[in-house]
Amino acid sequence: MQPIQPLILAGGSGMRLWPLSRETCPKQLLTLTGGHSLLQNTLERVSKLPGIYPPVIVVGGEHRYAARRQIKEFDPNGICPVLLEPLGRDTGPAISGAVEYVCHWRGEDTVILVFPCDHLVKEEEVFFQAAQQAVTLAKQERIVTFGVRPGYPETAYGYIEARADGTVAAFTEKPCIERAQEYLTRDNFYWNSGIFVFNGKTFRREMRLHAPVVQQCMEEAVANGIDEDGFFCFEPHCMDPVDKISIDYALMEKTACLSVIPVDITWTDIGTWQSFWNISPKNEDGNVCCGDVIVEGTRNSLVSSEERLVAAIGVEDMVIVETADAVLVSSMAASQRVKDAVSRLGAGDREEFHRHITVHKAWGYATLLQEMQNTRIRRLVIHPEAGMSLQKHYHRHEHWVVVNGTAKVTNGKDVFLLHENQSTYVPAGVLHRLENPGVITLEIMEIQIGDYLDEDDIVCHEDGYSAPSAG
Numbered sequence: 001m002q003p004i005q006p007l008i009l010a011g012g013s014g015m016r017l018w019p020l021s022r023e024t025c026p027k028q029l030l031t032l033t034g035g036h037s038l039l040q041n042t043l044e045r046v047s048k049l050p051g052i053y054p055p056v057i058v059v060g061g062e063h064r065y066a067a068r069r070q071i072k073e074f075d076p077n078g079i080c081p082v083l084l085e086p087l088g089r090d091t092g093p094a095i096s097g098a099v100e101y102v103c104h105w106r107g108e109d110t111v112i113l114v115f116p117c118d119h120l121v122k123e124e125e126v127f128f129q130a131a132q133q134a135v136t137l138a139k140q141e142r143i144v145t146f147g148v149r150p151g152y153p154e155t156a157y158g159y160i161e162a163r164a165d166g167t168v169a170a171f172t173e174k175p176c177i178e179r180a181q182e183y184l185t186r187d188n189f190y191w192n193s194g195i196f197v198f199n200g201k202t203f204r205r206e207m208r209l210h211a212p213v214v215q216q217c218m219e220e221a222v223a224n225g226i227d228e229d230g231f232f233c234f235e236p237h238c239m240d241p242v243d244k245i246s247i248d249y250a251l252m253e254k255t256a257c258l259s260v261i262p263v264d265i266t267w268t269d270i271g272t273w274q275s276f277w278n279i280s281p282k283n284e285d286g287n288v289c290c291g292d293v294i295v296e297g298t299r300n301s302l303v304s305s306e307e308r309l310v311a312a313i314g315v316e317d318m319v320i321v322e323t324a325d326a327v328l329v330s331s332m333a334a335s336q337r338v339k340d341a342v343s344r345l346g347a348g349d350r351e352e353f354h355r356h357i358t359v360h361k362a363w364g365y366a367t368l369l370q371e372m373q374n375t376r377i378r379r380l381v382i383h384p385e386a387g388m389s390l391q392k393h394y395h396r397h398e399h400w401v402v403v404n405g406t407a408k409v410t411n412g413k414d415v416f417l418l419h420e421n422q423s424t425y426v427p428a429g430v431l432h433r434l435e436n437p438g439v440i441t442l443e444i445m446e447i448q449i450g451d452y453l454d455e456d457d458i459v460c461h462e463d464g465y466s467a468p469s470a471g
Helices: 038-047 061-074 091-106 124-138 177-184 200-210 212-223 247-252 273-279 335-347
Strands: 005-010 056-060 082-085 111-116 119-121 143-148 159-162 168-172 189-199 226-228 231-233 258-263 267-269 288-290 293-296 302-305 310-313 318-322 327-331 358-360 364-372 375-382 396-404 407-411 414-418 423-426 432-435 442-450
Touching: 005 038, 005 091, 038 061, 038 111, 038 119, 056 061, 056 091, 061 082, 061 231, 061 358, 082 091, 091 111, 091 200, 091 212, 091 247, 111 124, 119 189, 124 143, 124 189, 124 258, 143 159, 143 200, 143 247, 159 258, 168 247, 168 258, 189 200, 189 247, 189 258, 189 267, 200 212, 200 247, 267 273, 273 302, 273 318, 273 335, 288 293, 293 302, 302 310, 310 318, 327 335, 375 432, 396 407, 407 423
Parallel strands: 005 056, 005 111, 056 082, 082 231, 143 258, 288 302, 293 310, 302 318
Antiparallel strands: 111 189, 119 267, 143 189, 159 168, 159 189, 226 231, 318 327, 358 364, 364 375, 375 442, 396 423, 396 442, 407 414, 407 432
């Protein structure tokens, strides 16, 4: 029996979980449940499926290094291909491009199982049995989705109306509460899981019929894609004509080949703070408390702290989420509207929209500790056997102090080692590089001083290191 090809969708930003989720650090890379990120939880779930190839994983171009680190923690041998979306165009183009890649690699008769990575699934054996049933249908040129039996009238999910023969009659996107309550009383309405099974040949044929522009552009984006620093990147110019469109709108609501398999499982799309509260352990007052939190006279609320003590007193049905640079306060009922506030941040090009104070790089990560006029202080963490590009800055000087580990420093013509509590000074205009030659993590305190400190004041030299990772 030919193995199944899992395809994990790990792009997108999940802005309804702001301020934890940001453009450059989306929800799928966050550790929200069980000590692992949503991506790692999905990798673990997929690994239990019998008869599979290593999964193909699609991530946003700006998330590549954080995603690769998490994938390697799960898969040290690095045999999972990682595809980069240089432009965010939603699930339609993402799935189309990934399927095209699989068809080039394994052939278009390959059966493909598409998983979003921001879902939690219990009763995995029940799901695995349904997946085997779906594979049989996929070999008969059906496109199969899984309909989850609704446990309550959820208004944040899409619904599928099924016919008696297992074909799909209609999709409904996020109904009002009255309509959701009606669906709960009918035995042919299901939550739309966004999980699909099909063979490559059927998918390509149906996309060419119903979404020809998306399919043609993504075929070209794969044909002209490049291997880049261990990733396969879709060619961005080929994606320019593609509008943002979900796979439901692009294909699933139009094709006559769609079947639905009902599954009676506990399933959650962690898309809002309320859905996170729903699945999380609660205290006797119904509160979910994360981090350094004190609650008094508080009920049915989510209170989360990352950096400092948060006290919630006399509130009910509230969401309070604190991070180093932003605080969210919302009623539980309005938590779906977080995305509206985040859109305003994006329109204003606010830094809090784009990234956390910690930014992931190929070599590790950098945390901004303090920023003042003409001065910036960062904590640099460099992974073993990793290093920055050879680079220089025109407007800033840098002071480095080793806090932990051993640093190999290039400072102009000099190359030397620095150990704990030793330091060096790099004047503006001088070529320099930090490397970690050891087997333990290297930690550096970096003080930048200059009249211009933005990250675009950098000139990287081609030297075998990845220039985009250098900052």
